[in-house]
Amino acid sequence: MRRENAISAALAVAMLTAVILPGCGSEGDSGVTEIEILQYKPEAAAYFDRVEDEFNESHDDIHLTISSPNDASTIMRTRFIREDYPDIIGIGGDINYSYYVDAGILADVSDYEGISDINPSYVDILESLEIVPTEGTYGVPYAANAAGVLYNREMFEEHGWEIPETWDELIQLCEDIKSEGILPFYFGFRDTWTCLAPWNALAVGLAPSDTCQNVNAGETTFSKEYRETAQKCLELLDYGPDDPFAYGYNDACTAFANGESAMYPIGSYAVPQIKQVNPDMNIDSFVMPGNNDASENTLNSGVDLMFAVTEACEDKDAALEVISFLLEDDNIQAYIDDQNAIPCKAGEFELASELDGMASFIEAGNMTDYQDHYYPSEMAADALIQTFLINGDVDTFLEDFDTRWQRYNRDIIREVQQYNEEHGTAE
Secondary structure, three states, X not given: OOOHHHHHHHOOOHHHOOOOOOOOOOEOOOOOEEEEEEEOOHHHHHHHHHHHHXXXXXXXXXXXXXXXXXXXXXXXXXXXXXXXXXXXXXXXXXXXXXXXXXXXXXXXXXXXXHHHHEOHHHHHHHHHOOOOOOOXXXXXXXXXXXXXXXXXXXXXXXXXXXXXXXXXXXXXXXXHHHHOOOOOEOOOOOOHHHHHHHHHHHHHHHOOOOHHHHHHOOOOOHHHHOHHHHHXXXXXXXXOOOOOOOOOHHHHHXXXXXOOOOEEOXXXXXXXXXXXXXXXXXXXXXXXXXXXXXXXXXXXXXXEEEEEEEOOOXXXXXXXXXXXXXXXXXXXXXXXXXXXXXXXXXXXXXXXXHHHHHHHHHHHOOEEOOHHHXXXXXXXXXXXXXXXXXXXXXXXXXXXXXXXXXXXXXXXXXXXXXXXXXXXXXX
């Protein structure tokens, strides 16, 4: 079963307001192939402008246009409905990628040689997002980010605090920090999406990585798999501000930058915001130690940017040549420097010092995708988690999570269970 109709219905309203961009992907009168990329990270627009210029200066037979609009996701989906496809899309590895694969929008690039250069962990992460197993490879992972705990390196060195490797060690560290009259954590939970940062970082180590797939298959429930994650998220609140919901993301970044807390449970993507406030701050990070067996901990890392060729692209070889240019080591290094990112390509790249504490997990490929990459946006899981953290009712939260999942994910559940009936399993 394909999801073209479901996607069309969900995006009908967006068609009324989105700006429609002209399609490319064909050979113009000059004999030059036009390739268009539509990518969703406007914060990286300057990088992509430079790459576009450098590509066009070095290629006579292909002309590249890269668009980085603020509302790229809306524009992208609307163009899909209009069948006005860009040649390449740049998106995150989340549920939208799942929809696009399932709808047959993306081309199979499994014969692209560049795939062999990508860290297998990130290829696996993309494949695990497929609603049902789909033969082929439909995206090229480009850059990743990671979520865990950022910490003030100078403050830790001054007080002799050690990096925790187990949950009990983390709680003891928080008690030690409090005893010094210092706030262990800032959160920023007024902005609902920030509630997902510690949630994801804990869930990857405490719940099976295929929890969402198994729920879709009717083999388990979130009430069973998420209880420990919920309880430990709630416990962290004891070590934050008196009212963690009074402060948003910008407030938390500013407070942490100003030394008002020793730690901040957030992703690596927050570092540029923090450094805007305190450019000289010495930040490092560590993996959230949700378990009391350190060997069971894993880095919460997912594909933040991937490139996919659309099935409608008229010159896939030219599109792949563009992707190969993007994957050149110098370009990847420039991107990770600009965006404080993690390269999905294997190789000798220099990571930001703020990722030092996560480097061993990255090098070992011990990484697990964000659980919320499987959550349908209509479910508003971030707001659901925020409400739970405010009222502290674990049982009601878990029951509500299960109920909402069944309501907002029913089409996917039906498709997965139909696939399993026909093929035996969706794993």
